[in-house]
Structure formats: structure tokens, C-alpha cells
Amino acid sequence: MTTSTFAVPARGSALRWTVADSWVVARRDLLHWVRNPSVIIASVAFPAMFVLLFGFVFGSAITVPGGGDYREFLMPGMFAQAMVNGAAATVAAVAADKARGVTDRFRSMPMAPGAPVVGRSVADVVNSVLDLVVLVGLGLLVGWQAHGGVAGALAAVGLLLLLRFAMIWVGIYLGLVVSQEAAGLAWAPLFPLTMIANTFVHPSQLPGWLGPLADWNPLSATVTAVRELFGNAGPVGAQASWAEQNAMLLAVAWPLVIVAVFLPLAVRRYRRPAA
Amino acid sequence: MGDAVLTEGLGKRFGTKQALDGLDLAVPEGSVLGLLGPNGAGKTTAVRVLTTLLRPDAGRAEVGGHDVARDPTAVRRAIGLTGQHTTVDDILTGRENLVMWGRLFHLPQRAAARRADELLEQFGLTDAADRRAKTYSGGMRRRLDVASSLVLAPRVFFLDEPTTGLDPRNRGEVWAALRGLVAGGTTVVMTTQYLDEADQLADRIAVLDEGRKVAEGTPSELKSRIGGDRIDVLLRDADDLPAAADVLARAASGPVEVDAPLRRLSAPVRDRVAALTGVVRALDHAGLTVEDIGVRRPTLDEVFLHLTGKPAAPAAKQSAQNEIGVPA
Numbered sequence: 001m002t003t004s005t006f007a008v009p010a011r012g013s014a015l016r017w018t019v020a021d022s023w024v025v026a027r028r029d030l031l032h033w034v035r036n037p038s039v040i041i042a043s044v045a046f047p048a049m050f051v052l053l054f055g056f057v058f059g060s061a062i063t064v065p066g067g068g069d070y071r072e073f074l075m076p077g078m079f080a081q082a083m084v085n086g087a088a089a090t091v092a093a094v095a096a097d098k099a100r101g102v103t104d105r106f107r108s109m110p111m112a113p114g115a116p117v118v119g120r121s122v123a124d125v126v127n128s129v130l131d132l133v134v135l136v137g138l139g140l141l142v143g144w145q146a147h148g149g150v151a152g153a154l155a156a157v158g159l160l161l162l163l164r165f166a167m168i169w170v171g172i173y174l175g176l177v178v179s180q181e182a183a184g185l186a187w188a189p190l191f192p193l194t195m196i197a198n199t200f201v202h203p204s205q206l207p208g209w210l211g212p213l214a215d216w217n218p219l220s221a222t223v224t225a226v227r228e229l230f231g232n233a234g235p236v237g238a239q240a241s242w243a244e245q246n247a248m249l250l251a252v253a254w255p256l257v258i259v260a261v262f263l264p265l266a267v268r269r270y271r272r273p274a275a
Numbered sequence: 276m277g278d279a280v281l282t283e284g285l286g287k288r289f290g291t292k293q294a295l296d297g298l299d300l301a302v303p304e305g306s307v308l309g310l311l312g313p314n315g316a317g318k319t320t321a322v323r324v325l326t327t328l329l330r331p332d333a334g335r336a337e338v339g340g341h342d343v344a345r346d347p348t349a350v351r352r353a354i355g356l357t358g359q360h361t362t363v364d365d366i367l368t369g370r371e372n373l374v375m376w377g378r379l380f381h382l383p384q385r386a387a388a389r390r391a392d393e394l395l396e397q398f399g400l401t402d403a404a405d406r407r408a409k410t411y412s413g414g415m416r417r418r419l420d421v422a423s424s425l426v427l428a429p430r431v432f433f434l435d436e437p438t439t440g441l442d443p444r445n446r447g448e449v450w451a452a453l454r455g456l457v458a459g460g461t462t463v464v465m466t467t468q469y470l471d472e473a474d475q476l477a478d479r480i481a482v483l484d485e486g487r488k489v490a491e492g493t494p495s496e497l498k499s500r501i502g503g504d505r506i507d508v509l510l511r512d513a514d515d516l517p518a519a520a521d522v523l524a525r526a527a528s529g530p531v532e533v534d535a536p537l538r539r540l541s542a543p544v545r546d547r548v549a550a551l552t553g554v555v556r557a558l559d560h561a562g563l564t565v566e567d568i569g570v571r572r573p574t575l576d577e578v579f580l581h582l583t584g585k586p587a588a589p590a591a592k593q594s595a596q597n598e599i600g601v602p603a
Contacts, residue, residue, distance in 0.1 A: 006390040007428045009381035017381065024378045028364065035366045101360035105423075108326045110351040111379045272330075 009110075018112040025106075025119025026126075029093065033127055043089060044134050047082045051075070051135075054200055055142050065202045068232075075135075075144040076156075076226040077199030080219050082135055083164040084194050086128050087171035088186040094120060094175025095183030103176075103270070117270050121168045128164040132157065147231030156229035159251045163222045166255035169262035176269045198223050203241070215243045218258065221250035279304045279339060279431045279462040280325060286333030286486075287320050294320040296486035297334065302431075302479075307463040309477030311470065311579070317486040318466035319359065322435050325464065326356045339430045355424035355432045359439065362423065363416045365409035369400050372408060376423045387426075394422040398452050414445030418452050425456070432456070434465040438472060450475055470575030480575075484583045497578045504547045506554055508540040509567040516540070522557045526550045544570070 012020070033040055051074070054062075059070040097103050097116075106116045146153045175183060196214050203214040214220055224247035227233035243250060280302035287295040295317045302308045310318045323329040325338055327347035336343045339353030364372050370391050377387030395401045398418040408416060417437065424432065437453065438446040453476055457463060467473050473480050474494050482490040482497070490497060506526070510519055516533060519540055523531045527542035527550075534540070544550035547570045558565055 004390060004393055004428055006382065006386040006393065007426060008386065009427065010383050012381070020381075021379055024375060028367070028375055032366050099360070100362055101358040102362045102364075104323075104328055104358055105356065105362045106379075107328055108351060108354065108356040109379060110348060111381070115379075 014112065018114055018118065021112040021115030022118040022122060025116050026122040027119075029120055029123035030126060032093075033123075039089070040130070043086070043131060046085070047078055047131075047135055048138055050081070051078055051138055051142060054078075058200070062201060065204060069143070071139075071142050071144055072232045073227070074200065075139040075142075076230060076232055077197070077223050078139070079132060079135055079160050079226060080163060080197075080223045081194040081199050082131050083128060083160050083222075084167050084219055085187065085190055086124065086131065086164055087167040087174075088190055089127075090120070090124050090168050090171025091175040091178070091183045091186040094172050095178060095180045098176060099180040107270070113271060114267060117172050117266055120172055121165065124168045124171075125161065125165060128161065132160060144232070148229050149231075152229040152231065156226040159222055159225055159229070162252070162255045163219070166218075166258035166262070169259055169266050173262045173266040173269060176266065193217070194219060203244075212241070215241045218250070218254035220244075221247045221254055225251035277304055277340070278302060278337075279306075280308070280337070280464055282321075282325070282334065282336040284334030285321070285324060285331050285336055287317075287324060287329060287331050293486050295324070295331070298483075298486065298488060300481060300488070302462060302464055304430075304462055305460045306478045307457050307465065307476055309473035309480040310464065310466040310483055311468075311473050311480050311575075312466075312483035313468065313583075315485075316483040318483055319435055320486075321483070322356075322358075322433050322464065322466060326354055326433050327351055352427070353430045355427070355429035357421050357424045357432075357434050357437065359435045361416050361420045363408045363411070363419050365407065368405050368407050369395060369411070369415075369419050370404040372419060373422060373426070377426050380426045382426070390426055394425060397455070398422045399448075412445060413441050414448035417441065417445070417449050421449070421452060421456075425461075429461070431462045431464065434463065436466055436468065438467075438469065446472075470579065474575055482579065482582050490578075490582045494575065495572070497575065497582075498572045500578065500581075504544055504550075504570050504572055505541055506544050506550060506570055507568070508554070508558070508565060510538045510540070511564040511566050513538050515563045518561055519558060519563050522561060522563070523554060525557070526554050538566075 054074055055071045059074060062070055064070055064073045094103075103116065146156075148156070171186075174186065178186075196210065197217040198214055198220040203211040203220070206214055221243065224233070224244055228247070278301045280300060282298055282300045285295050285298040285300075286293070298317065298321060300308070300321075310321060312318050320329065324331050325336055325343060327343050327350050330344055338350045341349040341353065343350050364375070367375065373391035373394055374387045377390050378384070380387075382390060391404075392401075395404045398421065400415060400419060400422070403411060403415060408419060411419065421434070421437070434453070438449050441449065450472070453463070453465075457476065463476075465473075465476065477494065479491060479493055480497060481488050490500070492500070506523065508519060508523060510516060513535065516535060516538065520531050520533055523540055523542045526544060528545045529543040531540060531542040551568075551570050555565075555568060558568075
């Protein structure tokens with residue numbers, strides 16, 4: 001047997017190794033972003049294009065119920081859309097690791113069993129903070145402003161990251177389930193999910209059958225809450241739906257429900273794959 | 276010495292397909308077992324069960340003295356796994372790859388760095404250590420992948436088709452690295468579709484077919500199971516074939532095979548030296564001109580065909596089954 005005086009593992013508690021191993025995995029995932037800037041550019045270019053298209057092209061023909069500037073109305077929607085679309089990158093990265101056998105190697109090692117998925121979620125949260133910083137800068141450039149004070153702005157950022165965190169677990173689960181080819185199509189279901197919402201127009205402006213769908217979209221709750229917290233919202237009228245009136249509650253509840261469903265699914269799938 | 280790997284009646288079913296069907300294996304400490312078989316024979320499933328990636332649904336398996344189903348954590352501390360896909364991270368350098376795996380094997384930072392240096396040296400990658408892995412050749416990537424599995428100097432090392440997809444030169448590089456490892460005494464279980472690979476590296480070979488072991492032995496035992504040595508004769512003139520076949524039949528211990536287009540004859544023999552001298556003398560006496568003659572052991576391809584009724588190589592298997600049926 002190959003002998004080495006260095007091949008002696010350190011001891012430690014399960015918690016210590018979960019933290020340490022998750023950080024090693026997260027660091028690797030972040031290095032991929034840092035050393036492969038094309039991925040970052042792509043992830044910023046997409047929302048930037050949307051801001052320009054909707055802010056200046058379609059936005060010129062869109063009115064905000066109760067009046068107000070369309071770009072003020074639009075930006076919270078763009079923030080939330082970016083948080084949801086980030087799941088596509090998570091699906092792709094997780095599916096790529098699985099296809100290359102990296103996931104199997106992790107699973108055959110005596111490392112902390114939760115570390116690969118926890119590490120991935122940490123890396124993607126860091127990454128979404130960067131996305132958000134870029135988008136906020138873009139928003140300021142096109143005339144969007146936060147009027148709700150520092151506490152409100154921080155709460156809004158918190159809600160956005162909470163939504164992203166929930167979508168990360170959806171992404172991890174899907175990445176473990178689907179093939180790498182299918183993972184490349186993850187944007188396809190996300191696209192309508194982020195459009196059939198109050199992202200671009202108010203649900204009351206949608207056809208009668210589509211409005212309630214948009215109203216109850218988890219994304220809409222976050223968007224409405226973030227509009228209020230940033231002070232970008234028009235007045236909530238008497239005709240506002242229950243979902244709209246309770247957006248703040250739903251913006252916390254929806255992501256928690258999603259995490260409660262998909263985190264255990266993802267962890268179980270990681271530990272015990274089907275085949 | 277005990278068995279590093281032991282399985283009894285191991286079974287695993289996927290839907291309607293019985294991937295493993297009562298597999299019994301025993302791999303003594305310090306030896307190399309080659310698992311040989313065509314695609315779908317159950318080789319990879321066996322490795323996945325033994326490395327705790329799949330739970331068996333029948334029988335039991337022990338690796339390094341630990342039950343794979345009851346104590347997977349202890350098994351994971353005792354093994355290294357290099358799967359079919361190269362897990363090398365292209366974005367990282369060779370050294371960064373090894374340090375990362377070292378950290379995940381819970382080596383302290385400095386020990387992980389020193390261990391990476393040792394492994395880079397052992398696998399001949401020191402010069403390329405600080406280049407990103409995407410610049411590596413196929414053989415270098417595979418060696419880095421193998422090195423990543425050996426950070427903890429595991430008692431049992433599992434290799435799933437280590438050189439599939441590599442060109443001959445890169446295969447040679449990987450074999451050389453594996454030979455060094457084997458000489459160091461690590462127990463190795465490797466799967467392969469290449470008979471020459473098993474022949475080169477394995478002490479014993481278990482031939483799998485449809486989830487079951489159909490034969491086991493040393494490479495030379497397996498070869499002698501299909502009748503031992505053969506005499507091959509290559510004639511100058513095709514017209515001499517019938518006369519030469521008569522000569523060969525007198526010395527042979529089995530039927531003479533005639534390949535007319537190639538002017539070649541082949542027959543099994545018992546006493547290799549006596550048979551060869553006899554045949555050479557008789558051919559000369561009959562005035563038949565021979566271009567080449569020799570005694571050889573059967574190849575493992577022939578052994579495989581004999582044991583399973585199908586050739587080993589997947590490409591050959593397809594054409595054989597599709598076009599000319601399963602050879603007898």
C-alpha cells in the first residue's frame with residue numbers, strides 16, 4: 001500500500017465537517033464563476049436586455065394602474081425575475097456535476113453528506129447577490145430609485161434573496177433528476193413562470209382567466225412586497241385581490257413552503273439516487 | 276491474509292432488468308481482480324454497490340471488512356473510486372484539484388498540499404501541476420483522476436473502465452501508473468471491456484455475463500480452459516491447404532480450423548513442443564511450403580467467446596450478432 005505521512009485525516013464533529021466541506025465545495029463553485037466570466041456576463045446580459053426592452057420599448061405603451069413611472073414599477077419585477085431565473089444556472093451546474101461523475105465521487109467519500117448541496121446553495125446565494133448589485137446599478141441608471149428608506153430597502157433585498165434561496169433548492173433537485181441535455185432547457189418552464197406574474201403589468205390588466213394565475217404566482221407576492229418596501233408601488237386599491245393585500249406575508253410564506261418541499265427532496269435525492 | 280472484498284449472492288434489479296444476479300466474489304488483500312464482460316454484464320453495477328453508491332437488494336457485500344449496506348461510512352473511509360467519467364475539474368489546476376479532494380477527505384490544509392505534491396510526483400504530473408487541467412491530455416487527466424482517488428491511500432481501489440476512450444499511447448501511460456500502484460500492494464478491483472487490459476494488470480479475472488460470474492481464474496488458467504495451446508500455420512500456396520490440414524489433424528487434440536482466404540490453419544494441441552516439432556517435420560516431408568508457423572496460447576477474446584457465446588468487444592458484439600449470428 002502507498003504510504004504517506006500526510007494522508008491522515010483530521011477529526012471533528014459532524015457539524016464542523018458540514019461547514020468545512022460545504023465551504024470547500026462552495027469555493028470551487030465560485031471559482032468556476034470567477035474563472036469563467038462568460039457565464040457571469042450571460043447572466044447579467046439577459047436581465048439588462050429585459051430592462052432596456054421593457055423599460056424603453058414596450059414600456060412606452062404600458063400604463064401603471066393608479067399612475068406612476070413605468071420603470072419604477074418595472075425594476076422590482078426585474079429583480080425578482082432574475083432571482084427566479086437564477087435557478088436555471090443552478091440546474092445546469094448540478095446536472096453537469098452529475099454527468100461528469102463528480103456527484104458520485106462526492107457520494108463515495110467520507111465527507112459530510114450534506115456538503116455538496118449546501119455548498120452549491122451557498123455559492124449560488126453569493127452569486128445572486130452579485131446579480132442583484134448589477135441590476136440595482138442598472139435600475140439607478142434608468143431612473144429607478146428606492147424611496148422606502150434603508151430598513152425598507154434591506155427588507156426588500158432580504159425577500160429577494162429568500163426567493164432566490166427557495167429557487168436554488170428547486171434547481172438542485174431538478175439538476176439531480178434530469179439529464180444534462182434537459183438541464184439546458186431549464187429556462188423554458190421558468191420563462192412563463194416569470195412572465196405570467198405582475199412583473200411587467202398589473203394582473204388587473206391581464207385577461208380575466210390569466211389574472212388570478214398571475215396573482216397567485218409566488219413571484220408576484222415578492223414583487224408586490226418589494227415594490228412596497230422600495231416605495232415603488234402605486235396605492236393598493238379597494239379592488240386589490242387577497243393575494244395582493246397580503247403580499248408581505250406571502251412573500252415570506254411561499255419561499256418557505258418551496259424550501260420545505262424541495263430541500264428534503266434534494267437532500268434525499270443526493271443521498272439515494274434512483275439508479 | 277483476509278479478503279479485502281467479499282460478496283455473497285449479490286443481487287440488484289432495475290425495473291425488469293436483473294443487473295446483478297447472485298454475484299459471488301472474493302478478492303484477497305493486495306491482489307488485483309479484473310471484472311470482465313460486455314456492456315450490460317453488471318460490471319459497473321457491481322462497482323457501484325461495492326462503493327456504497329447503490330444499495331443491493333439481495334445478498335451481502337463487505338469491503339475492507341465493513342458491510343456496504345450497514346456501515347457505508349466505514350466503507351467510504353477504506354476505498355478510492357475512479358469512475359467511468361473523469362471527474363477532473365478543468366477550471367482548476369492539477370494541484371488545486373488534488374488539494375480540493377484532500378480537503379474533502381479532511382486533511383488539514385498543509386497536509387493536503389504536501390499530499391498533493393506526493394501524488395503529482397507519483398503520477399508524473401509535477402511539471403504540469405500549476406496548469407489548468409483543461410490543457411491536459413486524456414492520459415494526464417485520467418492519471419490526475421486516479422491520483423484524486425488515492426489521497427487517503429485507500430485499502431481498496433475501484434476503477435471502472437480506466438482507459439475507455441483513450442488512445443494507445445495514453446492507455447500505456449495509465450497502465451504504467453496503475454502498475455506502480457499495484458506493486459505498492461493496493462488491492463484493486465477494476466472493470467474493463469479490454470481483454471488485454473485485464474491480461475496486463477489483473478492477478479485474477481472474473482468473467483461476468485448477465486449479472487452472474489461465468490468464470491474466474493488467473494489469465495493463464497482461463498486461457499487453458501478452452502483447450503490450451505494452438506498451432507497456427509500460414510501456407511504460401513492455397514492449393515496446399517487440404518494436405519496441410521491432414522498433417523495438422525494427426526497432431527491435433529481437436530478440430531482443425533481452416534481459413535482459406537488467409538491460407539491459415541489452426542488447431543489445438545496438447546504437448547506444445549512435441550506437437551510443433553512433429554508438425555514442422557511432417558509438413559517438410561510432404562513438401563509443403565510454410566510462410567509462418569508457431570505455437571500460441573489462446574487470446575482472452577477467444578476465452579470470452581468460449582465462455583459466454585459472445586465476443587467481448589462491444590463493436591464486435593454488435594456486428595457479430597446482427598450480421599452473422601452468435602458464433603458457436
